Amino acid sequence: MTAITTDRPSTADAVPSSDELVARAANLVPLLRSNAETTEKQRRVVEENIEAIKAADLYRISVPSRLGGLQTDVTTSLRVSVELARGDGSTAWATTLMNVSAWMIGLFPDRAQQEVWGEDPTARVCGVLAPTATSRKVEGGLVVTGRWGFASGCLHSQWAGLGIPIVNEAGEPIDQGMALIPMSDLSVEDTWYVAGMRGTGSNTLVADEVFVPDHRILSVTRAIGGDYPTEHTGEALYRSALVPVLALVLVAPQVGLAKQALEIVQASLAKGRGISYTFYDKSSLAPTTQLQVAQAAQLIDTAELHMLRAAGDIDRAAASGEYLDFDTRARVRADVGTVARSCREAVDLLLNVHGAGSFAEANPLQRVWRDLETGSRHGVVNPEIGFELYGRALLGVQEQITALI
Template identity: 55%
Template sequence: MSYSLDRPSATDADRALREDLVARAAKLRGIVAGNAEQNERDRRVSQESIDAIEEAGLFSITRPRRFGGFQVDIRTKLEVSRELARGDGSTAWVTALLNGAAWLAGDYSEQAQQDVWGQDQSSRLCSVFAPSATTRRVDGGFVVTGSWGYASGSYHAQWAHLGIPIVNEAGEPVDQGLALIPMSDLSIEETWFVAGMRGTGSNTLSCEEVFVPDHRVLSLSKALGGKFDTPFTDEALYRSPFVPVALLLVVGPQLGMAQAALDLAIEKAPKRRMAYTEYGSQVEAPTVQLLLAKAASLLDAAHLHAYRAAADIDEAAHHGVVMDYKSRARARMDAAAAITAAREAVRTVAAAHGASTFAEVNPLQRIMRDIEAASLHAVTDPQISALVYGRALVGIEGGVTPLV
């Protein structure tokens, strides 16, 4: 199924590259799906899947072309993660967040980017934005001690963006920031024992007394205002607004999980009887037909919201325009609406499919657990997003969250 909400400035070459990368993701679906159970057991994505994604170039999509990446638009990133999620939600989630962290690294100073990719262009990054650390200002940078939870994909990263308070010489907080720290300076504590998205390996990172030079610290307040440290201001991707992109990172996998659920229910319907009815199979039952129609429509709505937000982001970045507050609020609302609709689509599919949804051998039960967990990510809270957007519609900015 295709959706036409694309940015007006997209060229034939842009679309051809997108089609190629999505096709590469589609070819990996069998490997990704085949490793899904192992991912759950190990609480991390299997190395076979990681290696296959790397070989296909799908960890390179948001890396700057200067370092051998594809530097694609946000729409392409959404579609690649969506396609991988049709095989396994955890694998797609990790891929999406690692690619998102690579995008963010393209906003740092030139020296920071050289630190990450100058010696190894295949370096991958993970991220946790919460500033759960203490810092001390020293000559040339900061000394950081902290612990950061929910570091998805950290097993497969060489660097991490981690939230820190930026303090002055007196130790007083003056800003919040992100510190770029090599994984060799961090330890991973296994804290990820969950019912959904088990394979993401979203454990806790920690460090003690690690020096981070100034050039590897990004001001969050400046980033929220569209001001980044990269000197390469002609690169449209890295002009994209911080929060809308961060929110859309987690949408693509949920679109793919919902699509996988719907595809599975439709595939199985001719072979499944309707217990305690006179219908020969689910295909003949109007109740199932109506539920599948509702699920498909919800999934359509999810895609349309997500792709509209991506088009708005990509078009503004292409023209070098900083999205105003109301536009960013709408993008946040679109992301939340897409996630809510995708989750409801899976719930509706389960109602059509029946009680066997919860058989351990049925992939649908894993999709349900995964999308329920993924949809509760705090940064995409639908009520907060609605409040931000509603206030913006009546001319009120701020007062709810800085993440707009």
């Protein structure tokens, strides 16, 4: 790994506190909720949401301070995502994926970072890690052709980080990489027709013989082990462990969605609704309701505590200059599965409490349910895979089932 230097953020004193940024996100919840139906119908985040998040500086939380960003930590980024998802799952998901893509640009050489933010510190980035492309080696870089599905945030970004095979002059794959490409060099195919997270605009990006210079190609294989090409090695945020960050951000919106579901059910119960076909004219007085709401709240707390523990481990290791150890990285993959499963179980209990009315189109609870069920099925979130690889690590089994640890 590259030796640590003593670079320090030039605008550290001006950076809002973590609590202030989370409060800004919380203040946007009413707006995001009011626009949630429109976001879903349009299959993209409404511009009013985009502009409000931009005005709150929440797209700059993962951008280097030397390039006009806030350069916070992973914990802050996750807490912001949770609050945004209390308002709208699609908006939170797209924002989260753009912010983590911006974090990845902080791992690239300075020359690439300057190209993204040198003239526009508000530029946004989307990303797809899967190398669904072909590459051809030419002088000074690679020529890339490919299609990348599920590109969340692509409708609101100026750049994209896209997975590619890195090949030699003979066309033989020698590495897996991420190519940083301006959106002006890509086309967007309208392919995002789904049951949940409809408003994320996670369409398909297409490249046709696009030249990508060497300085805009990141070795994913080396990055998994903490070998990042950025020259600014004193910046703790960009020493964070790659796969734990990429996996953990995916469940922050799920925690926020579960919290939103709890708030919806609490508000409904406060109105004094009863339980159909029983003598309970106030559901809140029924032990079954009390038990299920308490169990749901505890599951949400469990999810958030696992998420924040993992984020704290990542942040502490990055601050110390040590790359997060393998066993902890493996545990974070399991933590991600625990968060997703706990959130799903919590919302399932809340749906039981709220009853069949939960699925009325006019009820926001059905959108929360669909968004959570969709987002929690992301391939990197899969609980069984996370538990299996963590179990192998715990038992000292050397052979693993994925490189993404």
